[in-house]
Amino acid sequence: MLLMILAGLTEGSGILLLVPLLQSLQSAAVTHNVSGQMLQRMAELGVPTSTSFLMGIVLLLIILRATLLYARERLSTIMQHQLVDKMRLRSFALLLHAEWRWLTQQNQSDQANSLLVDINRIGVGFNFLLGLLASLMTLLAYLIAAVSLSWQVTLLAFISGGLILLVLSGQRKQALSLGQQLGQANRSMQATVQQSLAGIKLAKILGQESSFIERFDHTIATLREQQLAFQKDTSLSKVLFQIFGATLLIGYLLAGLNLWHIEVAQLLTLVIVFGRMIPLFMSAQQQLHHCLHALPALEDAQRLQDAYRVNAEPTKLDSHQPIVIGKQIQLKNVSFQYPGKNSPSLAQVSLTLKVHTTTAVIGHSGAGKSTLADLLMGLLAADSGEILLDDILLTGPLRRQWRQSVAYVPQEVFLFNDSIRNNLLWGNPKASEADLLKALTLAAAEFVFDLPNQLDTMVGDGGVRLSGGERQRIVLARALLKQPTLLILDEATSALDVENEQRIRQAIENLHGNMTVLVIGHRLPTLEHADQVIKLEQGSVVAQGTWQQLKQQHGGDDASKKAITRLNF
Ligand SMILES: Nc1ncnc2c1ncn2[C@@H]1O[C@H](COP(=O)(O)OP(=O)(O)OP(=O)(O)O)[C@@H](O)[C@H]1O
Numbered sequence: 001m002l003l004m005i006l007a008g009l010t011e012g013s014g015i016l017l018l019v020p021l022l023q024s025l026q027s028a029a030v031t032h033n034v035s036g037q038m039l040q041r042m043a044e045l046g047v048p049t050s051t052s053f054l055m056g057i058v059l060l061l062i063i064l065r066a067t068l069l070y071a072r073e074r075l076s077t078i079m080q081h082q083l084v085d086k087m088r089l090r091s092f093a094l095l096l097h098a099e100w101r102w103l104t105q106q107n108q109s110d111q112a113n114s115l116l117v118d119i120n121r122i123g124v125g126f127n128f129l130l131g132l133l134a135s136l137m138t139l140l141a142y143l144i145a146a147v148s149l150s151w152q153v154t155l156l157a158f159i160s161g162g163l164i165l166l167v168l169s170g171q172r173k174q175a176l177s178l179g180q181q182l183g184q185a186n187r188s189m190q191a192t193v194q195q196s197l198a199g200i201k202l203a204k205i206l207g208q209e210s211s212f213i214e215r216f217d218h219t220i221a222t223l224r225e226q227q228l229a230f231q232k233d234t235s236l237s238k239v240l241f242q243i244f245g246a247t248l249l250i251g252y253l254l255a256g257l258n259l260w261h262i263e264v265a266q267l268l269t270l271v272i273v274f275g276r277m278i279p280l281f282m283s284a285q286q287q288l289h290h291c292l293h294a295l296p297a298l299e300d301a302q303r304l305q306d307a308y309r310v311n312a313e314p315t316k317l318d319s320h321q322p323i324v325i326g327k328q329i330q331l332k333n334v335s336f337q338y339p340g341k342n343s344p345s346l347a348q349v350s351l352t353l354k355v356h357t358t359t360a361v362i363g364h365s366g367a368g369k370s371t372l373a374d375l376l377m378g379l380l381a382a383d384s385g386e387i388l389l390d391d392i393l394l395t396g397p398l399r400r401q402w403r404q405s406v407a408y409v410p411q412e413v414f415l416f417n418d419s420i421r422n423n424l425l426w427g428n429p430k431a432s433e434a435d436l437l438k439a440l441t442l443a444a445a446e447f448v449f450d451l452p453n454q455l456d457t458m459v460g461d462g463g464v465r466l467s468g469g470e471r472q473r474i475v476l477a478r479a480l481l482k483q484p485t486l487l488i489l490d491e492a493t494s495a496l497d498v499e500n501e502q503r504i505r506q507a508i509e510n511l512h513g514n515m516t517v518l519v520i521g522h523r524l525p526t527l528e529h530a531d532q533v534i535k536l537e538q539g540s541v542v543a544q545g546t547w548q549q550l551k552q553q554h555g556g557d558d559a560s561k562k563a564i565t566r567l568n569f
Contacts, residue, residue: 011142015273016148020039020042020049080127081123083126100313112194113190113191117190118298124290125291125294128287128294132284138280157274176295179297188219192216193216241281249275325355328353328388329389334384348540359518361519361536373520378402405486408490413474413475421455427480428483
């Protein structure tokens with residue numbers, strides 16, 4: 001603001017100095033005497049009035065103004081980037097701290113759009129706002145200069161400027177509404193890009209590339225139309241301004257000359273002042289349009305941030321200490337229902353995981369196995385019932401704290417586009433080289449040592465440069481490296497061959513007595529070696545016990561055993 005005010009002052013005083021300068025030039029050329037009101041007043045005050053002195057001052061003011069403008073523009077850009085980065089970081093942090101239950105119901109593409117596009121638009125809008133303030137400040141300086149030259153002409157200009165603003169008010173509303181439509185078009189663009197990228201393999205296999213391209217074309221066409229509509233509006237107001245401006249300028253001059261008989265030097269300076277004011281007024285109007293166009297992006301980003309805040313997961317500052325349990329993890333009559341579903345995904349579930357034992361959870365697809373895992377690791381909060389870690393109720397900020405003691409290997413593994421080493425260290429940043437080797441061996445992932453770059457091998461985007469089974473073993477090694485209190489394996493060996501699965505099962509058995517393990521899986525070997533097997537059906541526990549006990553409950557003959565294995569498990 002200070003730089004803007006100073007730049008405005010230099011501009012205003014620079015332009016006012018033109019009057020004595022012109023008067024001095026005129027005097028030197030025509031009368032060789034000091035003539036002109038302003039020049040005479042300056043001479044009376046003892047200020048030098050020579051042309052070269054006045055020219056020197058004008059030049060100095062121009063240099064000062066150019067320097068101030070440079071500093072202001074640089075500062076504006078720095079502020080714009082700081083604002084964008086701060087908003088992005090805050091939004092991202094709020095997103096990461098939102099409740100998982102709520103996050104599962106949201107569109108990822110909307111979140112990506114807000115982080116990438118909307119916040120960028122806000123930054124651009126902010127820069128236009130700063131530009132608008134600077135323009136208004138310079139306009140104010142010109143206005144003061146103009147008033148001191150002729151208040152009548154200035155009043156005329158002021159009234160006509162107000163009328164122009166009134167005429168263009170419809171276009172400001174249009175800018176706001178086009179900004180809202182652009183937000184929608186951007187969100188749909190983001191969704192199309194994300195879905196298309198995720199489905200490229202399938203599109204190629206099904207020969208559906210052209211339908212993907214058509215969808216993409218349709219989305220970019222909508223986006224293009226929005227941007228062209230805004231550009232059309234902006235250019236139209238520019239043209240209208242130029243036409244109105246030139247007409248008015250001629251009108252002011254004629255009025256100044258014929259009605260109010262203004263001195264030539266003053267009139268010429270007025271021409272310069274208004275000649276500069278009109279384009280500046282025009283750019284202020286356009287800057288305002290750009291601000292209004294970006295305003296919906298700010299509203300959308302704030303709405304999303306508010307939603308993140310409302311749905312924030314409870315946290316505590318000192319929640320970094322891992323929780324150690326001595327006896328058991330217990331679920332008592334736990335129920336959970338996803339928003340928008342008409343039946344619970346888990347209903348009145350009670351079970352106990354004794355510490356350092358292995359529990360296998362089985363059941364049909366959709367029976368509630370992953371939901372159970374999410375509740376056990378504190379990712380979801382139960383609607384009713386209790387989850388107890390020994391005697392401590394797993395609730396509030398404790399849920400987040402507990403997750404530090406849990407490792408989870410999901411069905412769809414996640415790897416960063418980074419080296420194997422860095423992917424592993426994500427599990428435990430303090431792990432030594434020996435720890436890494438031990439974890440990889442335990443997870444049957446010694447294939448890493450045969451790779452040309454070994455631990456420094458880059459895995460590619462999402463781990464594409466590794467096979468499905470290799471990815472699973474790396475992710476398992478990463479989980480083991482964390483040395484968790486509770487290890488949850490959700491179909492974690494589904495992509496492995498028999499030999500590697502056997503080795504991992506062996507590794508898990510070796511952990512027996514060291515950590516509590518929950519395995520979600522259908523495969524018989526896992527079930528046979530588990531301390532207890534829990535069978536879920538439509539969100540309820542329908543059988544519980546050792547594998548042998550479950551088999552006996554279903555009849556001991558070979559045929560029914562096969563049926564259990566094939567149909568139910
Ligand atoms: N994010 C979600 N939003 C709404 N409903 C969900 C969500 N996730 C799961 N569900 C529903 O909850 C129920 C249990 O799902 P869950 O993923 O726990 O089953 P699962 O036994 O792990 O299935 P699978 O073996 O196929 O992975 C299903 O009816 C499912 O449709």
